[in-house]
Amino acid sequence: MAMTTAEFIREYRERDIRQLALQANRFPDVDMPYALDQIQGWQIARRKLPKWAACDGVIFPPHLSMEQCSSEPTAQYKLNLAMEWTERVGHASCMTDLTGGFGVDFSFTSCAFAAATYVERNEQLCHIVEHNLPLLGLNNATVVCADAVEYLSTVEPQTMLFLDPARRDEHGAKTVMLADCTPDVVQLLPQLLEKSRFTMLKLSPMLDWHKAVDDLQGTVREVHIVSVGGECKELLLVLSTVVESELKVYCADLSTASGSSSLFVYTPGSSAPVANSKLKTQNSKFVHEPNASIMKAGCFDELAAAYGVSPVSRNSHLFLSDEPIEGFPGRSFVVERVTTMNKGELRKALVGIEKANIATRNFPLTVAELRKRLKIKDGGDVYIFATTTAEGEHLLLISRKYR
Template identity: 50%
Template sequence: MEISESTWAFIAKHRREDVRDVALHAKHDGDVDVPFALEQIAGWQRASLKLPDWASHDGLIFPPQVPMEQCSSQFTAQYKARLAQRLLDGEAVDDADDSPTSLVDLTGGFGVDFSYMSRVFDHAIYVEQRSILCGIARHNFPILGLGHAEIINDDSTAVLDTLGRASMIFLDPARRDDHGSRTYAIADCTPDVLTLKDTLLAKAPTVMVKLSPMLDWHKTITDFAGAVHEVHIVSTGNECKELLLVLGRGRCASPLVVCVNDGQVLSYKAGDNSDNQTPISDSALVACNTCNTEDLPAEESANGFDSSHWKYLYEPNASIMKAGCFAVLEQRFAVHHISPNSHLFVAAEPISDFPGRSFVIESIATMNKRELKQLLAGLTHANISVRNFPLTVAQLRKKLKLKDGGNTYLFATTDAQGRHLVLRTKKRKSGSL
């Protein structure tokens, strides 16, 4: 790609400025490719948040908006690289072959996942059918120090037919149809990994597939008919970003499930006695938080209600919620769920490594007016969450006459006896007991 020095200088001068202001007001000479420069300024600004390592390299070219939106973040790409290293090390233990290791990324895209994963291998092949992205990869990879990368501009299935043996194949099937609309079902993505499963595993003993976090991973395991050996549910900032499947040769009845949210990691075997609860879907989460307000009694009583052992409240992170492994939490962390549908947990003792947020419970009330008045004493602001509760956050905030914010966290939920409860809490400080 031939880019003038004037264009690079213009990009460097204005890349921290608002792109719209630059487009309207920035002065430039006739040698500046303004549309390209504006696209690069916008791309660098997105990368500075999503890919800070990449943004620190001068001279990289960023693609149009859609590939930038679709590409992995630095955190998720680095996670895949660590996973690839572990899988490669495990394969080496079982395989006496000391030939060079190789990665084939059949859906290269912008190349973020490839750039991190390829460093684990002796040789790496980037495959991408869009010529513009291949051109960007040819420009960027040397700057990123990927001298061992081979770039192939072709359709993934065509390359797969001619591909020799590889140590690992990686795919991130396109999740948009011909009209640009998002798709989620595996069979609707391109390429269709379900159809190619046997061919992929004939070429490589390990295949890693990145899928939409919206998928029902239990059904996905069933769809792959025993080929899934590991499931990784990857979140960052408590937002579920991607579902990673590790496919292997030989049938696996109980895949390893790994729930990751930044530094929090929980793993267990799917199908064992601890994985006996149905995961809550994203749509079900919305539904249980928007119930009919007519179901809410005007007055409730706390007679016979003993919560003296409820000292700490624990809220699982996004990956745990996606996995639905609530029985695993109870077994490993000595916590107890408030009710099977609330997905909030309580304990008498502080837990330092719970995979989620933790709070100190200050007081608990039912929806009885007198109890609520005592619970809200001195409170003008609060952060409110509802789980399995017949009011939305907005409705409850209006009812309690509280503004948003502050250091107090209110959790409204329903216990196993059907009582509507409000728990007043404060966040536990990291490392505090």
């Protein structure tokens, strides 16, 4: 009995798509290109969007759209942010996503509003989203196939406008400036402010958020730097002229080593520089490594002041304390030994250590070069931080994870 395309997808969705492609001749009645797209999309969704993967009948777009779409944790973060801002502006009637894409962010953020409009110029994506939204239980949404800039000129005032500008130029190269993204948010700024109580921008984590804030001419109220699994994933800016407030930066890590989330909030320029630590080889201390969002924000003075830790040096991005620091936004380690690069000291400090995880911070050698010199394999439960003090001394902090 012949197998339909839908049956094939259900039967083989956990298989390797490369192997399935080689067996295409066995299934003459199956639309194999479509089936392989759906199987690959489901496999990505199982990792990034488990709720979508568990929903029967959802259609997935081509591979690139799946790889570029938001994950469930980052989409949920944007929903929470939208809900907070609807309370601030006292309005939650309607929103429009001007750059809908596969609709992941839209499917989450639209839940904060009575009515929501999805706008996308790619007709194929519009058809997919129109099919998927009812399956996901979203009945407050309207799908519009249109250009974002053209649609913005006609839209009625909204509670929230959402944009995720394309980050590649016409040649496929990644853009690093806000004005180089498509659509050009800087050029659209007057319309965005006029037609929304607040606008949420989703930007590449590669962008310089300081420059983006400057380009948006004092309209940015919040910057959110969002990381998942130790990797910086998104830069979110919230713009508004309805709310007047001091700029705040939110450094969110949605999956820390302990399995919980962490959030560090600060006002830029609010803290004076903290004095460098004085490392001594005989003292046992704790060393703290900030998470990816903190590293992207560059808020090292504010971090040191908030948690009472001392930087090893201005460029090390490692912090020390005499006592454990509960709730530190990053990883903490117990320093068991500190050694210089002196051969004799090294030999003594590394006794019994055959494997270690090595990281270099403001250090003249790469990880590979240092590992070769130390003759230590990768892995194990020992962590070696190679760094340089404010006095220019090269040191190794031999540590183990705290808790």
